[in-house]
Amino acid sequence: MLSDKEVAHIAKLARIELKPAEKDGLKKDLSSILDYIGKLNEADTSSVQPLYQTTGLVNSTRSDEPRKEFPMTEKLNELLIGQAPAKHDHFIKVRPVLNKK
Numbered sequence: 001m002l003s004d005k006e007v008a009h010i011a012k013l014a015r016i017e018l019k020p021a022e023k024d025g026l027k028k029d030l031s032s033i034l035d036y037i038g039k040l041n042e043a044d045t046s047s048v049q050p051l052y053q054t055t056g057l058v059n060s061t062r063s064d065e066p067r068k069e070f071p072m073t074e075k076l077n078e079l080l081i082g083q084a085p086a087k088h089d090h091f092i093k094v095r096p097v098l099n100k101k
Helices: 004-014 020-042 074-082
Strands: none
Touching: 004 020
16 A cells, blocks of 8 residues: 555656545555556566567558659640649649748
């Protein structure tokens, strides 16, 4: 069982103020949690391999290179830019997203 001093120290570390009624409940709850962790620590896990993840998924990445599925030609560029409601030279014009003050 945690002492009142230990509960006060934990509350200080957590930067919370506890009313006297809350201290008793917190002392009981934290003590229960620590007792359960103590039981878990008694389990023999010496033959258990460390488990780093459970899904078996591995990060799949690809290099960031153009796939050349649609080679950019002048005609394709004109078609794409031509669909924009506003353009300037070979660029699409958009409204500003940041206001100048």
